[in-house]
Amino acid sequence: MTKLSWTGFSKKTPQERIQFIKEHLPIASATSYRLKEQELLSLTTANQMTENVISRMALPFSVVPDVLVDGQHYHLPYVTEEPSVVAAASFAASIIKRSGGFQTSLHNRQMIGQVVLYNVPHMQKAQAAIAAETKALLAIANEAYPSIVKRGGGAKMLTQEEKGDFLIVYVTVDTKEAMGANMVNTMMEALAPRLEELTGAPSLMAILSNYATEALVTATCTLELRFLSRNQQEAVTLADKIARASQLAQVDPYRASTHNKGIFNGIDAIVLATGNDWRAIEAGAHAYAARDGQYRGLATWDYLPNKACLKGSLTLPMPIATKGGSIGLNPSVKTAHDLLGNPDAKTLASIIVAIGLAQNFAALKALVSTGIQAGHMKLQARSLAMLAGAKEAEIPQLVTELLQAKHMNLATAQAILKTLKK
Ligand code: NDP
Helix, strand or coil: CCCCCCCCHHHCCHHHHHHHHHHHCCCCHHHHHHHHHCCCCCHHHHHHHCCCCCCCCCCCEEEEEEEEECCEEEEEEEECCCCCHHHHHHHHHHHHHHCCCEEEEECCCCEEEEEEECCCCCHHHHHHHHHHCHHHHHHHHHHHCHHHHHCCCEEEEEEEEEECCEEEEEEEEECCCECCHHHHHHHHHHHHHHHHHHHCCCEEEEEEECCCCCCEEEEEEEEEHHHCCCCHHHHHHHHHHHHHHHHHHHHCHHHHHHHHHHHHHHHHHHHHHCCCCHHHHHHHHHHHHCCCCCCCCCEEEEEEHHHCEEEEEEEEECCCCCECCCCCCCHHHHHHHHHCCCCCHHHHHHHHHHHHHHHHHHHHHHHHCCCHHHHHHHHHHHHHHHHCCCCHHHHHHHHHHHHHCCCCCHHHHHHHHHHHHC
């Protein structure tokens, strides 16, 4: 994608932003049309996607521009209702870009399915029988979903483990561009009868695991202190405090939960925009955060005084898809993929983990300096003004007065609006 100045983007109207995107990004003409006409999910399509549909629900669709990941510039579609999240991500991404951007690595990209057997009559014999048939079992799994094998994917490895009263068979599957839940579930259900035959044990369930430890992605960045603050001493203090905040999230689950929520402010926004299953991503990541028995912060920051830099790192499972599920159905999802330049699933996973790290940096920097509320208050005041029923022209004055009020709440907003209308 081209290098381009996004200065002033946030000050434009939505129409001006669309015009800017149409003029400067190599988006498809269909995307340009969808943006211009604001084409959204139709009721007919929505009704085909899930059950008991009566309407659709809209959310703000924003852009976090110019995020530098592995030397490429990406403009990220963000779907979130929370004020400050887009501004924080944009701020963090822009200062991380000046320090060279994000570097990412993909450890693997496979999903894991499991068939769980119970009441196993003879555990050792059962395990031996499964081990002897590994190849044939993988073949059964692949025959159950031949199209993924044709695409170069499919079931690759089978292992087993005794856990409590259960014998659990794990199968890793390369699901290519799909998240693979339905694929893996189909394969596991096909395996269950043969495993029952082999072991004489009934199967309790056969399903994908969302703990996608074979789909880990790491994003790192190295921030030069001079970009933290122009004041050298202040930059050192900030770096030291951010590193301490990261240590805190390693030892205190109360903080770790909020630390990780901040990461998901960014990750969920793009996972949702790209039509992916955010429950699956959240479930896998939170399990990974507790992998050693204690729930910990997923992103870590180290202050390296001898190199005058702050180094950030985030690793989590990211089984993101560019095909399958509802991805091809929702017009806004197509717009999101097009804005990103239609990356493949591995690249998309890298971009998402990178922005999770950026979002965490923005939250920590605010927390250890001005506090989180300073940035939130103006947007909170705006939300209150809208809730109070202010018209577009009344909002700026109402926000100014709300920010000066002793108690910033809906009642105050309504009272100010009343006087403004007089
Ligand atoms: P799909 O069932 O939609 O399967 C993927 C589809 O994408 C297939 O039709 C496949 O075609 C097509 N496709 C096209 N190109 C490719 C490619 N290059 N690589 C891979 N597939 C391609 O989706 P998934 O199996 O990924 O399942 C995801 C859905 O399952 C989500 O909606 C999720 O919410 C849901 N789900 C999640 C669960 C969980 O997380 N625990 C449990 C149950 C469901 P073809 O068939 O021709 O190969």
